[in-house]
Amino acid sequence: xxxxxxxxxxxxxxxxxxxxxxxxxxxxxxxxxxxxxxxxxxxxxxxxxxxxxxxxxxxxxxxxxxxxxxxxxxxxxxxxxxxxxxxxxxxxxxxxxxxxxxxxxxxxxxxxxxxxxxxxxxxxxxxxxxxxxxxxxxxxxxxxxxxxxxxxxxxxxxxxxxxxxxxxxxxxxxxxxxxxxxxxxxxxxxxxxxxxxxxxxxxxxxxxxxxxxxxxxxxxxxxxxxxxxxxxxxxxxxxxxxxxxxxxxxxxxxxxxxxxxxxxxxxxxxxxxxxxxxxxxxxxxxxxxxxxxxxxxxxxxxxxxxxxxxxxxxxxxxxxxxxxxxxxxxxxxxxxxxxxxxxxxxxxxxxxxxxxxxxxxxxxxxxxxxxxxxxxxxxxxxxxxxxxx
Numbered sequence: 321x322x323x324x325x326x327x328x329x330x331x332x333x334x335x336x337x338x339x340x341x342x343x344x345x346x347x348x349x350x351x352x353x354x355x356x357x358x359x360x361x362x363x364x365x366x367x368x369x370x371x372x373x374x375x376x377x378x379x380x381x382x383x384x385x386x387x388x389x390x391x392x393x394x395x396x397x398x399x400x401x402x403x404x405x406x407x408x409x410x411x412x413x414x415x416x417x418x419x420x421x422x423x424x425x426x427x428x429x430x431x432x433x434x435x436x437x438x439x440x441x442x443x444x445x446x447x448x449x450x451x452x453x454x455x456x457x458x459x460x461x462x463x464x465x466x467x468x469x470x471x472x473x474x475x476x477x478x479x480x481x482x483x484x485x486x487x488x489x490x491x492x493x494x495x496x497x498x499x500x501x502x503x504x505x506x507x508x509x510x511x512x513x514x515x516x517x518x519x520x521x522x523x524x525x526x527x528x529x530x531x532x533x534x535x536x537x538x539x540x541x542x543x544x545x546x547x548x549x550x551x552x553x554x555x556x557x558x559x560x561x562x563x564x565x566x567x568x569x570x571x572x573x574x575x576x577x578x579x580x581x582x583x584x585x586x587x588x589x590x591x592x593x594x595x596x597x598x599x600x601x602x603x604x605x606x607x608x609x610x611x612x613x614x615x616x617x618x619x620x621x622x623x624x625x626x627x628x629x630x631x632x633x634x635x636x637x638x639x640x641x642x643x644x645x646x647x648x649x650x651x652x653x654x655x656x657x658x659x660x661x662x663x664x665x666x667x668x669x670x671x672x673x674x675x676x677x678x679x680x681x682x683x684x685x686x687x688x689x690x691x692x693x694x695x696x697x698x699x700x701x702x703x704x705x706x707x708x709x
Contacts, residue, residue: 324353324404325352325353325402325403325404326386326402326404326405327386328352328353328354328355328356328404329344329352329402329403329404329420329421330386330389330400330402330420330421331355331356331380331381331384331386332344332352332355332420332421333402333419333420333421333519333521334380334384334521335373335376335377335380336419336420336519337519337520337521337524338373338376338380339369339370339372339373339376340529340533341373342417343367343369343420344403344417344418344419344420345416345417346366346367346368347366347367348366350366350367352403352404352420356381356384360374360377360378360381361374363377364377389521392522393423393522396425396496396522397425398423398424398425398495398496398522399423399424399425400421400422400423400424401421401422401424402420402421402422403418403420403421408422409422409428409540409541411540411541411542411543412537412540412541414540414566415536415539415540415562415565415566416565416566417536418540419519419537420519421519422517422518422519422537423495423517423518423519423520423521423522424495424515424516424517425495425496425511425515425516425517426488426510426511426512426514426515426516426517427514427515428488428514428515428517428541429463429486429487429488429514429515431461431462431463431486432461432462432463432543432606432607433462433463433464433465433488433541433542433543434457434462434463434464434465434542434543434544434545434546434606435464435465435466435538435539435541435542435544435545435546435559435563436450436453436454436457436464436465436466436472436473436476436546436548437466437467437472437473437476437535437538437545437546437547437548437550437555437556437559437560438450438471438472438473438547438548438549438550438554438556438585439471439472439549439550439551439554439556439581440469440470440471440472440473441471441581442471442472442475442548442549442581443549443579443581445549445575446471446472446475446548446549446573446575446581446582447471447472447475448475449548449549449573450472450473450475450476450479450548450549451475451476451478451479451482452479452599453476453479453546453548453596453599453602454475454476454477454478454479454480454481454482454483454485454487455479455480455482455483455485456479456483456599456600456603457479457480457483457485457603457606457607458479458480458481458482458483458484458485458486458487459483459485460485460603460607461485461486461607462485462603462606462607463480463485463486463487463488463514464476464477464479464480464485464486464487464488465487465488465489465490465538465541465542466487466489466490466538467489467490467491467492467531467534467535467538467555468489468490468491468503468506468507468510468516469500469503470500470502470503472548472549472556473489474503474506476548477489477506477509477510478506480513481509481510481513485513486513486514487510487513487514488510488514488515488516488517488541489507489510489511489514489515489516489517490516490517490518490534490537490538490541491516491517491518491520491526491534492518492520492526492527492530492531492533492534493518493520493524493525493526493527493530494518494520494521494522494523494524494525495516495517495518495520495521495522496522496523497523497524497525497526499526517537518534519533519534519537531555532555532558535555535556535558535559535562536559536562536566538559538562539559539560539562539563539566539568540562540566542563542568543568543569543606544563544568544569544570544571544606545559545560545563545568545569545570545571546570546571546572546573546596546602547559547560547570547571547572547573547584547585547588547593548572548573548585549573549575549581549582549585550572550581550582550584550585550588551580551581551582551583551584552580552583552584552587553584554584556584556585557584557587557588560572560588560593569594569606569691570588570593570594571593571594571595571596571602572585572586572588572589572593572594572595572596573585573596573597574586574589574595574596574597605686605687605688606688608688631643631644632684635684636675638671638672638674638675639675639678639679639684641660641675642656642660642672642675642676642679643675643679643684643685643695644659644660645657645658645659645660646659646676646679646684646685646693646694646695647694647695648694648695649694650688650692650693650694651692651693651694652691652692652693653669653672653673653676653691653693656672656676656693657669657672660672676693683696684696
């Protein structure tokens with residue numbers, strides 16, 4: 321039996337839910353569309369299934385009917401998108417272990433997305449911070465992604481909904497399972513304000529191991545991950561780790577050093593995460609208001625070629641040279657270095673980084689969420705918004 325790619329990924333999704341481990345990431349050069357045509361023993365060997373996994377493969381294969389599954393989903397008005405579909409989220413497809421299928425109740429909003437995660441046993445201060453961040457992001461049209469859990473997750477969703485912004489909830493159980501039950505009303509509101517999604521089919525129980533697994537989806541769907549408040553062994557730290565593995569920016573909200581529920585998020589800050597100490601500046605960094613459109617500038621063009629204001633005479637030599645390489649279009653430090661080399665004979669990378677850091681503190685340049693440098697209006701401090709990547 322040879323299945324079409326969509327049906328094959330749907331089957332792999334059901335199999336992963338049974339075995340509790342990734343199958344897709346182990347396929348190698350094995351064509352997913354041919355997996356149902358292979359004997360269970362060969363599949364088990366090629367994708368390193370245990371004996372339990374081999375039996376699960378045989379059982380699923382014997383009763384697998386994609387038509388029946390799709391009909392059941394359609395009855396519930398639930399969509400399924402697989403790695404074989406063009407509308408599978410492109411950012412999620414790039415992570416090391418993308419889910420083979422996503423079950424979606426509602427819609428997955430397009431556009432910039434920020435994940436807000438943290439403790440279920442959050443303090444009142446943490447709850448208010450998450451709600452405020454969710455509201456501020458929602459006002460900019462940034463989709464807020466979280467896990468629909470108690471505490472920080474719920475507050476983040478609620479803040480986005482209060483602002484009329486989009487939000488998505490990622491479940492660690494079947495797409496039709498409301499967990500925790502006390503969030504039933506919030507589930508409905510999140511569905512109406514965006515969507516609920518899961519890699520698990522109808523009826524799958526909220527098993528403990530499924531929640532750390534779903535955190536990779538939250539990170540994978542997001543441009544940036546913010547840990548609002550997290551203990552040392554919080555699942556939010558797993559989300560942060562997945563974000564780093566996927567090349568996403570990670571930020572954290574500072575908390576009292578003696579408060580146990582902040583030890584994990586404070587540890588992220590010690591390791592280099594962006595310090596989210598001002599909501600307005602953070603939102604401006606990840607979702608800046610659209611600036612007047614300018615014509616593209618060649619990467620090696622100087623700042624003067626880009627129509628940038630002249631370099632102030634009072635700046636020290638190294639800072640003036642660095643500023644000459646920054647324009648109105650965000651560029652990486654390597655591009656700045658080439659521009660400086662063209663204009664002033666070059667500056668050592670160590671000195672260039674130091675000069676750019678000082679220019680950022682003084683308000684002459686700022687960094688976007690990806691770390692690229694861009695001119696600020698002279699005299700308008702941008703603050704120091706670092707980030708971990």
